[in-house]
Amino acid sequence: MLEIQNLCLSLNGKKIIDGLDLHVNIGEIHGVLGKNGTGKTTLAYLIMGVGNYTPTAGRLIFENEDITGLSVSQRAKEGISLAWQEPARIEGLSVRDYLMLSGKSRGVKQVEDYLSVVGLEPATYLDRDIDNTLSGGERKRIEMASILAMRPKLAILDEPDSGIDILALPSLLEAMREMNRQGSSVLLITHNEKVVEIAQRVSVMCAGSILKTGEPGQMNLWFKENCQPCAHVNEPEKEGNKR
């Protein structure tokens, strides 16, 4: 579904994304596991086309089409969407309207169901605005509900668990499963080894590159052994290299 080939991004002479290759299959939850500062959010932005980032090299292929030059809207219309790590607050835009515009033709009842999936009571939240009156955790859960409403072919979830209290985590994981059941592939970006266990495959990211890809248990172990502590933040060793 998504094929990222030799993606590079340099900012002020520094390599942020460095020859990154990644393949996301149709219908899979694919985790990207990495510590802070490894370029995970930048990767999400490059795939979605936001944040004024233009790759210095490489290609993004989505369903066999090169989307590297497409606008954010065009990518969204192709079926890609992003749940931001820190979602924007928009004064005067109600939760109901945000979910409805995300879901286009879906009705209010479905929108209510999506709020319930992420553990928010519809009667309490539908008429509230997605502004500064919401806590960070509430806003993030609404972001997840909006992805459920949109039903993209590929949902990029950037650190969906950060800022979420431990009691709300199960509903967040359920939302990811629901996305997957709806037919969305999920690119789950996280530094949380527990959360990434929901994925079918996991890629470990370091210093703008993917080091290794495999099943979650193996990758969690590899991450622990090789990345905690990390001895190669600025010069990742490729798979097979010995530290």
Next chain:
Amino acid sequence: MINYSIEKEYEGMIDAYQKAGGDRNSLLGEGTARLVIHENKVLDQNGVAGIKIETRETENGVNVNLLVEEGVKIPHPVHLCFGVLPQEGLQQIIMKVNAKDNSAVSVVAHCVFPNAVKVIHKMDAEITIGNNARFDYKETHYHGEFGGIEVIPRAKVKVGKAGVYQSSMVISQGFVGKLDYDFDVFCQEEAVAELVVKAYGKGVDDIKVWEKIHLDGAGARGLAKSRLVLNDKAKAEVKGETYGNAPYARGHVDCIELVNGTEAVAIAIPIVSVTDGRAKITHEAAIGSIDKKQVETLMARGLDESEAVDVIVKGILK
């Protein structure tokens, strides 16, 4: 009752009222207090139990006295509709409002100038809110598509002990023209005042907003809030002043001006003053382009950039 000779004017006003977002049915029926004024003519007027509306036509407008009796809580909003239908004209409304102690009333006003090319609308209001009384005033304007209007609302408001005064003015459809808004509110002990102005400037619209709140009584609270969106060559200057003159007074000035394009000009001047060490006044002002992350958030849901901007602007002005 509507006089036959002015029926046509009345229908014109009601049509304009509906286009400005008013509900025609709210101006019908004996159970609703209302007042419809075209230029200097009172076209319709109705009071209900507990509220008295007196009017006197003058050369250029109408003098209005609105009295809410002590202890009376009016269940349905009072509807006002003021306007000038011809392309040119002057309308001067002099309004005195007296909401007696322990009363409560909500007023919904629509000011309509759909064809204005050279119209001036002035309002001078003296508003007295009694102790523990509540007065909510929502005013929506429609100025048409020519921008040929000058609107000059002035108000002096006194809010008694534990009284509540909330006022909002919204001009989000059509052009603003020239707006020179100047409201001055004085709050006694535990009183609450909230002033909100929202406007969408386009073309060469010229917007001046001056909101002043004096928190003179202990525990009084005030909010001076403004939301402006400016396109084309529109310009706006917003002054939000709040004075904490008594113990435990709390005030906030909150201004957002979004500038869309390179030729619009926005100025915000917050003035906060405290003369009692136990009072606290805060302010925040944000001026600039529409937040890119907000736009991209909506674009990531499939909206085009212009659709995303439209959603954000509507939200700000809602």
